[in-house]
Amino acid sequence: MLNYCWVLFLLVIPAFAVCQKAEKAHQLGLEGIALVDKGLYSDGIKLLAKARNLNPAEFDYPFEIGRAYMLARKSVKAEKFLFPLQYHKSVTPEFYVLL
Secondary structure (H helix, E strand, C coil), rough: CHHHHHHHHHHHHHHHHHHHHHHHHHHHHHHHHHHHHCCCCHHHHHHHHHHHHHHCCHHHHHHHHHHHHHHHHHHHHHHHHHHHHHCCCCCCCCHHHHH
């Protein structure tokens, strides 16, 4: 019985940590997008980069970083983030418009 408790404990703790990271990344992403929409591109990009580092499998964070660079008229940096996303499973038509 004690072994089952340890196994359950070892499975629950990592799942809880992953959920917290995803929630923190989501919050940072929302704040970053809000800053980009206000025209504060460098501050928004910093927050979006932190969100991407917390949840690297998410499609939206590098997409929003690329969009922010496009709005800041830095197309070479935007391409660095957008080009690899064309093979992502979550690609939408608006991505190709931006690319």
